[in-house]
Amino acid sequence: YNGRLDGAKVRELAGAFFEPRRILEAFVCGPGDDGGQAKAALQALGMPAERIHVEHFAVAGEAVAESDSPAAERAPRAGMAEVGVTLDGRRRSFPMALDADTVLDAAERAGIELPFSCRSGVCSTCRTKVVRGKVRMEHNYALEAWELEQGYVLACQSRCLTPQLELDYDER
Structure with a gap:
């Protein structure tokens, strides 16, 4: 198979080669929203969402939707x-x-080293928990819904929105 693994291709492959309900874990990686489409297709075919892991990557200049994190x-x-x-x-x-x-850029300017790798919201190396305050994430291709709900963000994509912000990298 050549090309992108979108929802239609997942359904086609599942019909020919596998039954999604019987797969223990699925790992999907792709550009843009391809991973999201593949995840939605697997869920529609009966695979539980918590067993589907999606990693996105962005091409330079690609527009990415803003996080819907609280x-x-x-x-x-x-x-x-x-x-x-x-x-x-x-x-x-x-x-x-x-x-x-971003929090990462401001920390570096202040001489504080924080964990990071990709700087594009993909790898989750800069994952941290917001203990107090609020941020706005530009891109998020690394965090799962449960992480967002618990207040985790990506420092490389987070812009501070409140006068006080507390982040905890130690809380996992």
């Missing part, structure tokens, strides 16, 4: 924020402009 709400673009970060049992803080740079 922690990703909009706020005014004025003023400054104080960000506190707990990493490896150590708390550090730094200032950043509200809804401007």
Whole structure:
């Protein structure tokens, strides 16, 4: 098979080669929304959502939908924020402009090293939990729905929306 693994292709392959209800885990990786379409098709064919893992990647310049995380709400673009970060049992803080740079970029500018790898919302190396405050994530191709519901975000994609923000990298 050549091409993208969209919902139609998943249904076609399932009809010919496998029964989704009998698969223990499914791992899908692809650009744009291909993974989301494949996941939806597998679910429609009877595979439970919690057994389907999707990893997305974005091509440079590709538009990606904003996160629907409860922690990703909009706020005014004025003023400054104080960000506190707990990493490896150590708390550090730094200032950043509200809804401007990402938390990762602001931390680096302040001389604070935070975990990261891809900088595009794909790998989840920069995953952290919002303990206080709110952020808006630009892209999210790494976190599952349950992680978003529990307040986890990607620092490389998160812009601070509140004057106080507390992040905890140690809480897993």
